[in-house]
Amino acid sequence: MKFYFHTLVVAFFLLYPNKNPQRKIISDSEFSYTFYVSPKETNVKNSRHYYWYKSGEIHSSQGGSSGNLLHGEFTKSYKNNNLAEKGSFKNGLKNSIWKRWFKNGQLYEIAYWKNGLRSGDYVQFSENGQVSIEGRYKNNRKHGIWINVPTRDTLHYKKGTKLESPKKTLVKRVGGFFKDVFSKKEKDSLQNNQVPTQKKSKPPKPKKKKALKGKKDKTQEQGKVKEQL
Secondary structure: OHHHHHHHHHHHHHHOOOOOOEEEEEEOOOEEEEEEEEOOOOOOOOOOEEEEEEOOEEEEEEOOOOOEEEOEEEEEEEOOOOEEEEEEEEOOEEEEEEEEEOOOOOEEEEEEEEOOEEEEEEEEEOOOOOEEEEEEEEOOEEOEEEEEOOOOEEEEEEOOEEEOOOOEEEEEOOOOOOEEEEEHHHHHHHHOOOOOOOOOOOOOOOOOOOOOHHHHHHHHHHHHHHHHO
16 A cells, blocks of 8 residues: 555656756856756747756757756855846746846946846946946847946937937936936037037127217307307
8 A cells, every 4th residue: 555655656746747946056166056947848939048957057048948947036146155146037038137246246237138138227337336337228239328427428229220319418317317418519528628618799889979960050050150240
């Protein structure tokens, strides 16, 4: 009876294997990784980049996989235990918010992903913690205004293609991002440490005095009368 019960248990797990994500911890010479993998099979898209686990290593390939897909929270750490990268996967694809850090612990970048494609706001920081680059992705391509914050240079993109900047540029940061409006001429002047020049207005012309002809003639007539007397 006992043998029969164990046989049923083994048969059950063979017929219905555990489909829940399994936690993995691995490391190499530079980093340690904590993540989850899913034994479930999924339909893949040729245009997407998939991350999967096999033989103690994380692999990545476009349009397919040859192991268990990463699924769930992902953490990558330096040997000093500082975070290097953190995000989440969904069926092998990067999804939601992803963050990366410098080795000293300062935040390096924040990016948003949707089904394996960068989609949404992007912010990059310098090693001293200052914002250096801001922009936005749409379907994994740069889209809209991209700003080099230290130099105040702006570039305009449409679906990954760089466009010519208009004469006036509006730079607006949402949720704590700065606002700035400046013309191209003013921007060039600021880069050269010059103050924009203004056109000098001409002084008004003096009004001409009208000759009092009637008064002058009357004075002359009075003079002639005195001479005759």
